[in-house]
Amino acid sequence: MLAARLGLSGAVLALAVVLQVAVFAPMRLPGATPDVMILAVLGIALRWGSTSGAVAGFVGGLLLDAAPPSDSTLGRWALVATIIGFLAGKAALDVERSAVVGPLVVLLGSIAATTGNWVLGVLLSDPRVDAAGLASVLPAAVLYDIVLAPFLVWGVYRLAGRIEVDLA
Amino acid sequence: MNRDNRRTRTVLALLLLTSFLLITVDFRGGGVSDRVRGLVGSVFGPLERAAGAVVRPVSGLVDDVGNLSSRKAKIAALEKENAALRQQLRTTGDVRSRAAQLDRLLRISGLGQYRIVLGQVVAVGPAQGFASTVTIDAGSRDGLTADMTVLNGDGLVGRVKSVTATTATVLLLTDPTSTVGVRLEGTRELGFVSGRGQRPMQLEVPDAQAKITKGQRLVTLGSVNNRPYVRGVPVGVISSVLLEPGSPSRIATVLPYVDVSHLDVLGVVVEPPRTDPRDSVLPPRPAASPTPSAPTAAPRPSGAPSAGSSAGSSAGPSASPRP
Numbered sequence: 001m002l003a004a005r006l007g008l009s010g011a012v013l014a015l016a017v018v019l020q021v022a023v024f025a026p027m028r029l030p031g032a033t034p035d036v037m038i039l040a041v042l043g044i045a046l047r048w049g050s051t052s053g054a055v056a057g058f059v060g061g062l063l064l065d066a067a068p069p070s071d072s073t074l075g076r077w078a079l080v081a082t083i084i085g086f087l088a089g090k091a092a093l094d095v096e097r098s099a100v101v102g103p104l105v106v107l108l109g110s111i112a113a114t115t116g117n118w119v120l121g122v123l124l125s126d127p128r129v130d131a132a133g134l135a136s137v138l139p140a141a142v143l144y145d146i147v148l149a150p151f152l153v154w155g156v157y158r159l160a161g162r163i164e165v166d167l168a
Numbered sequence: 169m170n171r172d173n174r175r176t177r178t179v180l181a182l183l184l185l186t187s188f189l190l191i192t193v194d195f196r197g198g199g200v201s202d203r204v205r206g207l208v209g210s211v212f213g214p215l216e217r218a219a220g221a222v223v224r225p226v227s228g229l230v231d232d233v234g235n236l237s238s239r240k241a242k243i244a245a246l247e248k249e250n251a252a253l254r255q256q257l258r259t260t261g262d263v264r265s266r267a268a269q270l271d272r273l274l275r276i277s278g279l280g281q282y283r284i285v286l287g288q289v290v291a292v293g294p295a296q297g298f299a300s301t302v303t304i305d306a307g308s309r310d311g312l313t314a315d316m317t318v319l320n321g322d323g324l325v326g327r328v329k330s331v332t333a334t335t336a337t338v339l340l341l342t343d344p345t346s347t348v349g350v351r352l353e354g355t356r357e358l359g360f361v362s363g364r365g366q367r368p369m370q371l372e373v374p375d376a377q378a379k380i381t382k383g384q385r386l387v388t389l390g391s392v393n394n395r396p397y398v399r400g401v402p403v404g405v406i407s408s409v410l411l412e413p414g415s416p417s418r419i420a421t422v423l424p425y426v427d428v429s430h431l432d433v434l435g436v437v438v439e440p441p442r443t444d445p446r447d448s449v450l451p452p453r454p455a456a457s458p459t460p461s462a463p464t465a466a467p468r469p470s471g472a473p474s475a476g477s478s479a480g481s482s483a484g485p486s487a488s489p490r491p
Contacts, residue, residue: 018212021303022219025292028429033294051176058183062190066208068216068303068335069293071343074201075190077297082183086176114296121298124195128298128344133365137295 004163005052009044012156013060016040017067025069031140034148037064037077038113041085042105042149043156048165050089057085073124080116084109103146106153110145114138206332213335217305220290283439284319285310287336289431300343300365304434307334315396317388317437323402323425324348324388325434336436340428341403342369349389350403355379358389361403361422371406373418380418382406394440 020036037060045053061081065074088105095101114137121129194201287304306312308331318325318338326346329339339346342363350361350371357380359373373380384406390399404424412419 014212014215018215018219020294021291022216023223025294026220026223026289028292032296033292035294035296049176051179054176054180054183058187061187063208063212064294065190066205067212068209068332068337069291069301070205070297071293071299071301071329071337071339071345072297073191074194074204075187078190079184079187082180082187086180117296118298120191124191126298128365130365132367133298136366137298141296 001163005048005165008160008163009052009056010059012040012044012159013037013056013063016060016152017063020064021067021069029140029144032114032137032144033141034144035110035113035141036148036152037061038081038084038109039106039145039149039152040156041081042088042109043153044160045085045088046092046095046102046105046153047157047160048089049092050086052165053085053087053089053092054082055085057081057083060085072121072126076117076120076124080113080120083116084112087112102153103149106146106149107142110142111138114141202330205330209330209332209335213303213307213332216291216303217334220288220305283437284435285312285438287312287434287436289434290335298365299345300340300363300428301329302338302340302431303335304338304436305335306436307331307336309333311438312336312436317394317396317398317401318434319401319437320426320431320434322427323404324397325426325428325431327396328436338434340431341424341426342428348397348403349391350386351389352378352380352406353385353387359386359418361386368407368421369404369424371420371422373420374416376416376418378418380406380409380420382409382420386422394437398437398440 016037016039020033024036025033041053041057041060044056048056058078058081061078062075064070064077064081065072088109091101091105095105115134118129118134190201285306287306287310289302290305291303293299293301304318312328312331314328314330316328318327324341326338326340326343329337331337340363341348341361342365344363344365346363348361350359351357352359352373355378357373357375357378359371359378361369361371363369371380371386386403386405388397388399388401388403391397402425404422404426406420407423408421410419410421
């Protein structure tokens with residue numbers, strides 16, 4: 001059961017990272033790149049809860065930190081995505097009860113992803129981050145995430161639903 | 169419920185701690201993070217290559233749609249430029265000097281004699297990472313190592329930051345951590361071009377007395393042992409000179425020759441030029457073109473043996489008829 005969950009989420013996250021850097025990023029959509037990895041983490045967290053959300057965030061973030069085009073500090077995305085996965089998992093019990101919860105989690109998660117990575121960059125005095133960069137990237141990133149969420153978050157959510165988990 | 173909550177908190181704390189640890193380790197620099205990157209890269213490199221191969225035809229289409237507005241602006245700009253060029257045709261002298269300069273640039277790349285390995289861009293660093301990097305589908309198996317020069321038909325693209333067996337990560341010259349040593353064409357002034365992400369690149373010339381003008385072209389200065397940059401690769405053109413009176417150096421913005429948002433096939437210099445191409449950038453020696461007041465009998469003034477007896481024997485151009 002645990003093995004099935006680990007296997008499924010691992011495959012989903014690896015696919016999400018490849019999608020993000022090898023399919024969506026080369027399209028050079030204006031402004032930003034869709035946060036495919038974060039969306040997959042949200043889907044897992046919304047179905048399986050906080051613990052799984054945090055673990056999925058950590059794994060997905062670490063993959064994005066280390067997979068080829070990346071040149072940022074190892075652990076940066078991992079930290080951000082762990083927190084996002086954990087918090088999104090808190091909404092796992094409510095997501096079926098209200099239609100607003102899912103979209104709201106996606107919106108907040110998307111904002112938190114870009115902002116969180118930016119804040120960490122500032123804290124690590126990364127020469128690449130500045131206020132103008134955040135302002136130009138954030139709106140586009142949120143827009144793309146919301147557009148893709150019905151497919152990606154919902155798809156992962158449905159897929160994860162094949163394995164029953166007691167949310168307690 | 170309560171116990172479950174505690175377990176969740178433990179897991180969260182553990183993961184956050186690990187993240188912090190990773191950041192600390194990587195930030196201090198060391199072999200551990202390189203090994204993690206190498207491991208993940210060796211798995212994801214082939215995956216990204218495969219995905220890139222499948223997606224490339226489709227992404228070209230999306231690229232066109234995404235750039236529709238900018239294409240329109242480009243067409244307008246080109247039409248304007250066309251009109252300007254037509255006007256310039258009447259002022260032939262200017263055009264001729266331009267052609268000569270372009271010719272020289274072409275010669276640099278030709279005379280460079282770099283041996284390059286070609287690679288196709290398969291993955292791009294997400295914009296939210298704030299880094300300008302791409303992955304190409306050539307790696308250590310093809311002879312690539314870190315700190316090699318990357319260029320394309322237009323000029324300098326960047327340098328290889330890291331490699332896996334089948335892929336290489338290229339740090340683009342517009343990345344804020346990238347600095348390239350350059351020479352200004354014409355004058356032999358030295359300077360540094362730094363990337364600034366989305367904003368235009370900046371040139372800094374340490375010599376406060378240096379004469380820099382808009383439109384001046386820049387070529388790479390070349391690094392020790394040709395790493396990370398070989399000599400004589402076109403970098404860009406000065407787009408505006410910033411006046412900062414009292415500053416210890418001259419600052420200008422630079423427009424790169426390479427359009428970093430539309431990279432496709434890149435070349436990595438695996439073998440630096442044998443001969444120093446830097447000299448081919450220089451204007452021809454004065455001995456080759458003597459003063460026009462001496463067209464005695466020879467149809468070609470350059471063939472006159474009397475011209476430049478001091479360096480005539482070593483002057484390259486005079487020996488051109490030699491097979």
